[in-house]
Amino acid sequence: QTLGKKPLFESLATLSCFDRRQSYFQGEYANALKIVQNGDIAPNDMTGSWAGAFGQTQFMPSTFLELAVDFDGDGRRDLVNSVPDALASTANFLDNRGYRTGEPWGYEVKLPDGFWAASNRKDKKSISHWRDQGLTLANGSPLPYDLSSAGLLLPAGMEGPAFLVGKNFDTFYSYNASENYALAIAHLSDLITREDSSKTDFITAWPTDDPGISRQQAKDIQQALLNAGYDIGGVDGIIGDNTRTAIQQYQTSRGIFPADGRAGQKFYRAIVGNAAPSQTQYGQPANSKPLNPAPADRMGQLIQQQTIAPSSYSSQPSVSSSTSGNTRYRRVIDADGTI
Numbered sequence: 473q474t475l476g477k478k479p480l481f482e483s484l485a486t487l488s489c490f491d492r493r494q495s496y497f498q499g500e501y502a503n504a505l506k507i508v509q510n511g512d513i514a515p516n517d518m519t520g521s522w523a524g525a526f527g528q529t530q531f532m533p534s535t536f537l538e539l540a541v542d543f544d545g546d547g548r549r550d551l552v553n554s555v556p557d558a559l560a561s562t563a564n565f566l567d568n569r570g571y572r573t574g575e576p577w578g579y580e581v582k583l584p585d586g587f588w589a590a591s592n593r594k595d596k597k598s599i600s601h602w603r604d605q606g607l608t609l610a611n612g613s614p615l616p617y618d619l620s621s622a623g624l625l626l627p628a629g630m631e632g633p634a635f636l637v638g639k640n641f642d643t644f645y646s647y648n649a650s651e652n653y654a655l656a657i658a659h660l661s662d663l664i665t666r667e668d669s670s671k672t673d674f675i676t677a678w679p680t681d682d683p684g685i686s687r688q689q690a691k692d693i694q695q696a697l698l699n700a701g702y703d704i705g706g707v708d709g710i711i712g713d714n715t716r717t718a719i720q721q722y723q724t725s726r727g728i729f730p731a732d733g734r735a736g737q738k739f740y741r742a743i744v745g746n747a748a749p750s751q752t753q754y755g756q757p758a759n760s761k762p763l764n765p766a767p768a769d770r771m772g773q774l775i776q777q778q779t780i781a782p783s784s785y786s787s788q789p790s791v792s793s794s795t796s797g798n799t800r801y802r803r804v805i806d807a808d809g810t811i
Contacts (some may be wrong), residue, residue: 475528475552476520480504484524484533492706500524503533512540512549527551528558531565539564571643576618577658578637580610580674583630588730590720591626593637593651594713602636610675627651629734633676649712682736689740690715696743697722711735 484504487497504524508515520526524533528551531540540549543560551558584606599617602624608614615636622636635655644654663672685693687709694707694715702718716733723731728742 476526476530478519478522480518480520480524480526480533483520483522487524497524500533503537507533507536512536513552517552528555529562531561535565536561539568565647566643569643569646570639572639575620575638575640577640577644577661578619578622578625578635579616580676581607581615581634581636582610582612582676583607583634588630589624590731591624591629591716591733593623593625593641596621596623596638599636607634607636625651625655626732626734627655628679629682629732629736630730631679631682633674633678682734682738685735685737685740689737689744690735692744693719693735693740700743 481501481504484497484501488494488501504518507513508518518526521530525531526533527536531551536549536551540551540561541557541564542549543556544554546554548554549557549561551561581602587606589605598621599615599619602622603615609616610633619636619638622638625635625637625641626632627635637658641654641658644657645651647657648654659674690709690711691707693711694704694709697704697715697718698707700722702721704714704718715735719735719739720731720733722743723729723733723739726742728739
């Protein structure tokens with residue numbers, strides 16, 4: 473029922489000219505035009521999220537063109553106004569991404585005393601392997617043989633609930649690349665289908681001694697990992713697979729146990745310190761050096777010597793200068809964080 477109210481073409485046009493992934497959103501803008509041109513959806517129904525997802529199940533335009541279906545037989549693929557079209561298109565997406573009918577997404581499990589393993593749902597093992605390791609269902613029952621293989625997922629670290637997840641969990645993840653999202657959808661599906669849905673919690677309680685982090689704290693962690701030499705890509709405040717792997721490596725290298733890859737308050741304090749570093753307006757520590765400038769690169773050496781003074785939030789660039797001989801170099805940080 474909540475489809476989003478932002479005009480799709482304005483959102484996609486903005487993202488086509490702003491921030492990262494501009495080429496991707498330029499393609500999505502063109503695909504949205506094709507949807508209207510094909511007569512599937514009226515222009516005034518093309519509203520959605522700030523990032524361009526639209527319809528009852530929030531497809532991106534490229535996904536729509538690839539996988540949307542006309543299930544009510546009216547000759548139009550209308551994910552906005554037709555429930556049959558929206559549900560059938562989503563089913564087609566899941567089928568196309570490898571969903572296995574009749575197979576569970578996974579289940580909550582209980583880890584044996586003294587057991588330790590990293591959270592890595594991609595490292596699939598047979599159920600026999602996990603049985604031999606001493607894992608059971610969360611209620612103590614033996615693991616069923618209804619998954620061809622499964623990976624271990626520890627979303628809150630070793631102290632929280634543990635899960636073995638299979639191919640269908642990965643399919644949920646492909647719909648929205650977030651393990652938290654996929655777990656929420658998987659758990660909701662269990663609540664819908666089981667007879668007794670009065671108990672909504674997992675059997676193992678979520679830990680309360682390691683609270684989650686804010687988006688800014690996630691950026692601080694990522695910047696600290698980059699400063700420590702871990703190649704995780706850009707600083708975006710989204711804890712993805714690369715960041716979790718880097719956290720595990722950092723924990724292992726410094727004897728932090730368990731090295732579970734969890735980006736919580738404990739790890740934030742360990743890598744950033746009890747007090748967050750001073751920030752520039754874009755979240756980069758003010759005293760941090762530019763990432764990996766080539767030693768022989770004069771521009772890199774000059775920029776390394778500069779200190780970028782924090783400035784107030786504004787649309788104006790933050791500028792600093794360095795002079796060498798008759799040549800002046802300027803480092804400009806635009807309003808979108810581009811250097």
